Amino acid sequence: MSERRVARVQLESPVPQLDRLFDYAIPHPLVAEVAPGVRVKVPLRSAGRMMDAFVVEVVADDGTERPLSSVEAVVSTTPVLPAPLYTLARRVADRAAGSVSDILRLAVPKRMVRAEKAWAAAPAPTAADVVPAARERADEVLGAYPGLGAALDAGERLAVDAPPRPHAELPRGAWADLLAAAATRTLARGKSVVLVVPDYRDQAQLLAALGELVPAEAIVRDDADQSGPARYGQYLRTLAPVPCIVVGRRSAVYAPAHDTGLVALWDDGDSLLAEPLSPGVHARDAALVRQEIEHSALLFAGHTRTTDVQRLVEVGYVREVPQARRPSPRVVLSATREGEQRQSRVPSSAFAAAREALQHGPVLVQVARPGYAPSLVCADCRRPARCQHCAGPLRAARPGATPVCAWCGRSAHAWTCGHCGSVKLRMASSGSERTADELGRAFPHTRVIIADGAHQVAEVDATPALIIATRGAEPLARGGYRAVILLDGDRMLQNEALRIGEHCLRWWSNAAALAAPGAPVHLVGVAGPVARALATWTQPAYARAELADRAPLRMPPAVRVASVDGHARSVDTLLASLRETVPDLDALAILGPVDTSTDPDTATARALVRFDYAHGRAVADALRAGVIADALRARRPRKDRGPKPRSTLKVRLDIPEPDL
Numbered sequence: 001m002s003e004r005r006v007a008r009v010q011l012e013s014p015v016p017q018l019d020r021l022f023d024y025a026i027p028h029p030l031v032a033e034v035a036p037g038v039r040v041k042v043p044l045r046s047a048g049r050m051m052d053a054f055v056v057e058v059v060a061d062d063g064t065e066r067p068l069s070s071v072e073a074v075v076s077t078t079p080v081l082p083a084p085l086y087t088l089a090r091r092v093a094d095r096a097a098g099s100v101s102d103i104l105r106l107a108v109p110k111r112m113v114r115a116e117k118a119w120a121a122a123p124a125p126t127a128a129d130v131v132p133a134a135r136e137r138a139d140e141v142l143g144a145y146p147g148l149g150a151a152l153d154a155g156e157r158l159a160v161d162a163p164p165r166p167h168a169e170l171p172r173g174a175w176a177d178l179l180a181a182a183a184t185r186t187l188a189r190g191k192s193v194v195l196v197v198p199d200y201r202d203q204a205q206l207l208a209a210l211g212e213l214v215p216a217e218a219i220v221r222d223d224a225d226q227s228g229p230a231r232y233g234q235y236l237r238t239l240a241p242v243p244c245i246v247v248g249r250r251s252a253v254y255a256p257a258h259d260t261g262l263v264a265l266w267d268d269g270d271s272l273l274a275e276p277l278s279p280g281v282h283a284r285d286a287a288l289v290r291q292e293i294e295h296s297a298l299l300f301a302g303h304t305r306t307t308d309v310q311r312l313v314e315v316g317y318v319r320e321v322p323q324a325r326r327p328s329p330r331v332v333l334s335a336t337r338e339g340e341q342r343q344s345r346v347p348s349s350a351f352a353a354a355r356e357a358l359q360h361g362p363v364l365v366q367v368a369r370p371g372y373a374p375s376l377v378c379a380d381c382r383r384p385a386r387c388q389h390c391a392g393p394l395r396a397a398r399p400g401a402t403p404v405c406a407w408c409g410r411s412a413h414a415w416t417c418g419h420c421g422s423v424k425l426r427m428a429s430s431g432s433e434r435t436a437d438e439l440g441r442a443f444p445h446t447r448v449i450i451a452d453g454a455h456q457v458a459e460v461d462a463t464p465a466l467i468i469a470t471r472g473a474e475p476l477a478r479g480g481y482r483a484v485i486l487l488d489g490d491r492m493l494q495n496e497a498l499r500i501g502e503h504c505l506r507w508w509s510n511a512a513a514l515a516a517p518g519a520p521v522h523l524v525g526v527a528g529p530v531a532r533a534l535a536t537w538t539q540p541a542y543a544r545a546e547l548a549d550r551a552p553l554r555m556p557p558a559v560r561v562a563s564v565d566g567h568a569r570s571v572d573t574l575l576a577s578l579r580e581t582v583p584d585l586d587a588l589a590i591l592g593p594v595d596t597s598t599d600p601d602t603a604t605a606r607a608l609v610r611f612d613y614a615h616g617r618a619v620a621d622a623l624r625a626g627v628i629a630d631a632l633r634a635r636r637p638r639k640d641r642g643p644k645p646r647s648t649l650k651v652r653l654d655i656p657e658p659d660l
Contacts, residue, residue, distance in 0.1 A: 004061040007034050007071055009042055009053035010086070012101050014278070016628045018044075019099040021056055025068040034058060034071055037079025039111065041072045054081045054104065078116055080108055082239065084294070085256040091289050095616065096653050097562070097624040098279025106275065107254035108235070115229035119236045127242050128218035130188040138188075138213060141181035145321050152182055152262060153189065157291060157298040157318045159309050161540070162266075164329055164513035171459040171476040172205035173513060175301060179264055180209035182299060183245050187214055191261025191296075192238075193245040196253050196283050198270035200225060201458060205476075206247050206266075214245065222248025222255050250275055250283040253290065263287050264299040269306040269506045280652050284308060303509040303539070307502060307550070308557045310543035320540070328537030329484075329512040334522040345430065350485050350522040351442075354466075357483030357519065358446060362465045364481040365439065366511045368488035370452035370470050371431035372398050374406075378417040379424035387412060396427065429491065436468040451475050471507040480516030489526035498555060498657050501530045505542060508534050554588070559610050561658050562623060566630070566649035568593065568605040574626035574649065575607060581622040585611060591658075604648070608658050623651045 005026040011018050024042050026034045036057050044051045089103035142149045151158055162175035183193040197203050210219055220234050238257050246255040250273045265287055273283040291298040300309050312318035334350045354363045373396040376385040385394040392407025403412040416423055432452045440448045451457040451469035459476040492504050512521040523531055533542035551558040564571055571593045592607035611619045630649040
């Protein structure tokens with residue numbers, strides 16, 4: 001009698017109590033098809049239905065003759081879950097107190113039958129050759145950072161400040177050439193590369209830079225902009241035992257490229273790199289876990305330094321590689337002069353710089369918000385105008401238009417101030433459209449272009465024009481902008497977020513990096529540490545000071561912070577279990593819980609847990625165990641006839657903004 005084979009599978013289910021490997025017997029007809037990494041269907045007796053699953057490993061039976069359900073069918077014989085990817089997903093999920101199935105949902109695209117058949121019928125990919133000229137060009141770019149090339153070859157963890165300038169001729173930043181050079185050097189060594197960027201515009205710049213150095217067949221895209229079959233086909237390419245360069249967004253950090261030699265993240269302070277779906281793992285944290293497993297090089301690059309990366313630099317886990325000659329834009333701190341009105345939005349110095357620059361090329365004007373008038377106030381008492389239905393802020397689409405609520409979308413036809421009874425409104429701020437209207441009148445016969453969420457512009461030519469853009473939506477200009485004016489800086493800094501200074505410095509630095517060499521960059525109406533860091537181009541020093549200020553307050557990233565939300569009784573039970581499981585937590589580690597109930601029949605609460613990195617594993621395990629225990633309690637049958645409780649407990653680790 002032949003030995004029974006057992007498949008250990010990972011169910012594709014977010015249910016916390018199912019986040020483990022399950023054993024299923026392999027029927028004799030399927031022994032040849034069931035292999036590690038393939039998709040299968042298995043019965044789940046507790047749910048009475050079939051479940052999709054990944055085979056993680058195939059083992060021999062332990063000889064106990066235990067009763068096992070059998071694998072029902074093989075969905076596909078293509079192994080799409082290699083062992084290193086499962087190990088990475090398991091480690092990342094454990095660190096974030098989440099489910100491995102949530103990570104695999106991000107990492108492995110949905111199966112496309114036609115793309116899979118086309119890939120199986122196509123010839124196997126071959127290793128791409130990097131021509132000597134491309135290798136020399138890459139080494140020349142990396143030569144601006146002494147020792148960077150050797151550090152990449154040695155598999156070190158590195159942080160670099162990207163050159164703050166655009167390409168001399170093409171519409172892309174010099175940072176793209178830097179990352180492309182690092183990828184080219186690594187590919188020439190026969191190693192794969194994973195490049196992670198925040199959005200499609202960064203991805204387009206990087207793809208253009210890579211296209212000049214390496215063959216097209218060596219480049220793999222990983223993003224949701226592709227069709228389903230195209231993305232699945234690109235994923236299958238990464239599974240081939242041939243080195244490649246993967247360029248994608250946050251989920252690309254999990255790309256199972258063959259023999260990875262470098263993982264690089266561009267602008268890790270961008271919120272787009274933070275995964276909004278459970279378990280909410282930032283691409284930076286996933287990259288750190290991956291580097292620890294694979295021992296590849298890890299590169300953080302940006303025009304600014306986040307406090308998260310700066311903490312890693314200070315503890316010696318990441319090494320900073322400075323440039324031999326540190327370039328910086330010509331930043332001017334503009335303020336209203338004597339005789340000018342204090343409410344003047346564009347000081348005379350910035351106005352004069354824009355007028356002179358428009359004789360030679362485009363000028364970028366960065367504003368805080370889109371629209372015409374993003375906020376309205378009462379004309380008499382100056383209190384913010386609120387919707388009478390939902391208390392949301394009112395805004396105006398154009399002068400004289402009926403105000404509209406930004407939350408519920410209702411029109412405020414007969415608005416009355418709830419404080420003083422006035423019926424008059426006043427525009428309290430200027431959005432991109434109003435700024436374009438005002439500057440268009442100030443600069444007649446000048447082309448005005450709006451770039452924001454409603455008016456997306458990727459690039460502009462070198463002809464004179466005023467580009468009014470919201471933060472993060474600035475188009476690329478060929479040869480760079482002849483002047484950059486940063487407006488509404490004081491309004492941006494009024495935000496109460498913990499990292500608002502860090503965010504503002506990143507927004508302004510990224511805009512300043514679009515200026516042509518020698519072009520002036522005017523920061524209007526801002527003083528203090530953030531303005532000094534921009535003017536002197538010392539962003540790492542600002543991150544170092546911010547980190548030092550947060551350490552005594554035990555604020556992230558000096559410590560890790562987890563949030564616990566759910567039914568009040570469940571939150572109390574979880575916190576009590578956490579105190580028993582991790583007795584080393586200090587007395588001030590747990591903040592709350594506070595009542596967050598919106599329904600009088602359901603009591604909900606929220607709490608924060610602050611803990612040192614040394615306690616990370618213990619706290620994550622305890623929180624995950626509490627979530628599983630709460631889910632199991634919700635499944636138990638009740639003797640009374642009341643409504644059956646359901647699990648609402650939600651845990652999220654490494655939240656960047658603690659908020660009770």
